[in-house]
Amino acid sequence: MESGKILPGVKVIIANTETKGPLGDSHLGEIWVSSPHNATGYYTVYGEEALHADHFSTKLSFGDTQTVWARTGYLGFLRRTELTDACGERHDALYVVGSLDETLELRGMRYHPIDIETSVIRSHKSIAECAVFTWTNLLVVVVELGGSEQEALDLVALVTNVVLEEHYLIVGVVVVVDPGVMPINSRGEKQRMHLRDGFLADQLDPIYVAYNM
Template identity: 35%
Template sequence: MPGPDPAGPEELALLQYTSGSTTQPRGVMLSHRALLANQEMLRRHFAVEPGNTLVSWLPTYHDMGLCLGILQPLYSGAQAVVMAPETFVMRPERWLRALSGRPGAMTAAPDTAYAWCTRRTREAAKTGLDLSGWRVAITGAEPIRPETLRGFQSAFGGCGLPATAATPAYGLAEATLFVTSSPADAPPTVRSYARDALAAGRAEEAAGVELVSCGEPAPGVEIAIVDPATLHVLPPRRVGEIWVRSPANGTGYWGRPELSRETFDVRLKSHGRGWLRTGDLGFLDGPELFVTGRRKDVIVVNGANYHPQDFEVLATAAHPLFDGELAVACWTGERVTILVEAADRTDPGALTTAAAAAVRAVTAELPVDTEVVAVTRGRIPRTTSGKPRRHECARRFRDGEVPVLTRWPQRKRLPDTG
């Protein structure tokens, strides 16, 4: 049964960590109308029915955890299984157990959660798992990594996980949650684009960077790819800032009127007012949205634009010790520094070898001065959705607040000649 008609003028302040926040939570003001409109989008797109079960371990102050884990079951009449976040973190197979044997099961989590589940679930824990009924596994919180999708399917396909379960999507708290999604009954779409062309702002299909489609906008939602300097809409396959016009858009940030005006009700040169500036970068290839990163995270070197993911993927794939570990690339003043998490007890010599291999792999593809630093696991700051806070990483690294296990190149300080 569908929920009530999206109506009602009353507003509430919803405190969340937004995708662009680097320091503290921003209070996003959402109207009752926006909440209901987004719930109806979710219900229709994912065909949520009372017979479905939505399983969530995400905290309820997170937009995905609140809207999908709590509100959607109430709105659609579906069943809900709600777990404590620490339950998943300590033993991720408990998430799979909660989904096992449930026809029409649905869940949502950031990309990092699927990677964590793949790494931490041992073969013995898969015994008895029946994931054949897992219909929708929404994955979001950019970037969505192709290797995560493939690794998760490889790890749990033997437990019956359908190849169509993974459902990449794009959303943000400022739009309540849901903006775009791939179909719920088809495998994810992954395409490869030329690295040099992407650095110049063009999406040209060729061997190079693999990107995951986040699908098409929900009905009633408009997306524009905008040149942030001129505010003109860019043509297809041109990289620009993602702008959204939706009945589920928020009305502003609590107590921050200037920032609200700059974000929630901006005007395009040829498309009028009412647009939300997301701060995310991407492009449209046909009707599908591909997200390339955050505007404020772009690294500009010699006039070329590089996204942190370009460095991170190459570094973690370069050596088994870094495989599956969290990596964060950031500009630290003179070069790109890639921080890669590792266990404290890893042999220092082996870590140095891995760091050197990562530098070679990165610089073979990207003409940028790069260093790789192995740091203690768990010391990279993240948002509530598991995404690294890159600017905070750079600050802590410059200020010596990040425990360094090893680095490459091992730069020597020149003697002070006075």
């Protein structure tokens, strides 16, 4: 779904994460923003200003090399539309895919957690929430069970099949947990790395765990 309208005075561009060059319409890359409200740095817990030129003051490697951009750390793409705003200007739709730090590298390919998680959630009405991450080159799928615990075993085969059919990936571990186990931050974002830490520390108190190793 479209993430929202780009406000007047705000410029957004999609940049290649490796070359730092601009990408075209509907191409996936890192979202860069330029506006009068951009920050120049941030303060650490020690009260010292930490400037990160590569994030708060970066420029494209070619094309418009004069504009100063802030890197958001999120992957997304722009799609040009025929819609116009109140000023008669064409409205570009911005789509946010997810955090750049949470992309999964499996079999030499890049996968986005939200794509796999959406497939899993849609596969059964008893799956209330889902999060995925990697562990020793294995794909781990954690699902919150919204139904009875008797359904936990049935979900394992269902989750494994839907990920294989839609994403051509073999699930290494399926973890079925109670609702509310998934850590969520104040912005409503899933904290997949915190969930991974809890899994490795055996702190999730799962209903059922299936290993396909």
